[in-house]
Amino acid sequence: MVANLKTMFTILTGAQFGDEGKGKLVDLLAENYDVVVRFQGGDNAGHTVVVGGKKYKLHLVPSGAIFGRRLLIGPGVVLNPRVLWSEIQALESEGIKLDIGIDAKTTIIMPYHIELDGLREKARTEKIGTTNRGIGFAYVDKTAREEVQMGDLTDPARLEAKLQEIGPAKEKAIADMGGDPTVVRYAPFIDEYLEIGRRLKERVTDVSREINIALIEEKNVLAEGAQGAFLDVIHGTQKFVTSSFTTAGSACANLGVGPVMVDNVVGVIKAYITRVGEGPMPTELKDEMGLQMREKGGEYGTTTGRARRCGWFDAVLGLKSVYLNGYTELALTKLDVLTGIDPIKICIGYELDGEQLGYPPEATADLARCQPIYEDMPGWTEDISEIIEYDDLPANARAYVERLEDLLGVGISAVSVGPGREQTIYRDEPED
Ligand code: GDP
Ligand code: IMO
Ligand code: MG
Secondary structure, X not given: OOOOOOOOEEEEEEOOOXXXXXXHHHHHHHOOOOEXXXXXXXXXXXXXXXXXXXXXXXXXXXXXXXXXXXXXEOOOEEEOHHHHHHXXXXXXXXXXXXXXXXEOXXXXXOHHHHHHHHHHHHHOOOOXXXXXXXXXXXXXXXXXXXXXXXXXXXXXXXHHHHHHHHHHHHHHHHHHOOOOHXXXXXXXXHHHHHHHHHHHHHHEEOHHHHHHHHHHOOOOEEEEOOOXXXXXXXXXXXXXXXXXXXXXXXXXXXXXXXXXXXXXXEEEEEOOEEEOOOOOOOOEOOOHHHHHHHHHHOOEOOOOOOEOEEEOEXXXXXHHHHHHHOOXXXXXXOHHHHOOOOOEEEEXXXXXXXXXXXXXXXXXXXXXXXXXXXXXXXXXXXXXXXXXOHHHOXXXXXXXXXXXXXXXXXXXXXXXOOOEOOOEEEOOOOOO
């Protein structure tokens, strides 16, 4: 896969509903990259990296941390400074030295965004099931031009002026929803944010400039997506989505890098599908099989601990994800979780109102009514979690991988068979 580099700028995104295993793949790829950068989302993300049996759960710090790469947080991220600061401290206390830069324009998640997220969710008759991290309300403020930026936290007078300007509207919004408006200008919170700003001051940078210079100097840059294609605020299953642009194209706009600079787009895709929070998922299994996948795959949220909903691989959604992202290659994760299941089903189409569909309908309500059409694949029983050569996989496991490639029209260049770095099978590059 792209680990055998001749490349400079790679974008990696989640191809499903998030939690595909992006953290593991970014950590692996980071060995061959100089810079790893987050371009969207916030601490709603939970990216797991397992190295030498030790588990790191990263929410804001990019997953190239363990390899000691230059880490960047781009201006398209919504950043809770408390979470970032405690993550930096936790990693550094374990001896991981971080070389991290945060863009001055990064939107800051304020305590009132979290308050608003909670109040709004409580008031909804039909819940979204947000992570309650204030993500949506922080992005609302960015678009409404009422945001606090990273640069404001390093300048107390500027933060004060900004809160004077935008504070009253926030207080009214919270009061109207039955919340406590004093959270907006609560002095201890502001002092704490300013203190974190003071500590992070030396790490504030211009991410677009850094990345462009890195590319001019022929360094390798890896953009780490958060969430997944169907949580995208434009192309996902609205309203059950996050509030950022999660597909590959968003990396260029959010980072301030021209689109012609992109060399590779890697999609991370799980061998089955999961979703945490509400919203349609046509292949969801509400039976024993779904529970078995959850337990075997450890499908509990990295950020909220919520149980993830599990289902069969959905190649109809998969194809849309390939279109949305323009993947040049795929990494298939968690194949080991399917060991012992026979047959394994793949959703190859939907039935909706008596018609067969090979591509998802646009309306979320229609997607929710789709009935999956399945194809059966024979399973395998051998433990595959220590296999490192593709040809050593059981024939039925290889047939499954290759069937997914056929259905998606993109090569699977890495197959992950466990959470550890070493539990990864790289496939040979095809001959030219
Ligand atoms: P992300 O949000 O896409 O980075 O994914 P998460 O970290 O939230 O969830 C993926 C989970 O699966 C983590 O606990 C990983 O350690 C684990 N994982 C990743 N790849 C594999 C794999 O191939 N097999 C198994 N069994 N677990 C994996
Ligand atoms: P990673 O990067 C899975 C989901 C939430 C909820 C919806 C909106 O680890 O793959 P939000 O708090 O963003 O407003 O919630 O999006 N969600 C995720 N699901 N993985 C994630 O991130 C997610 N980030 C948000 O559960 O349904
Ligand atoms: Mg996750």
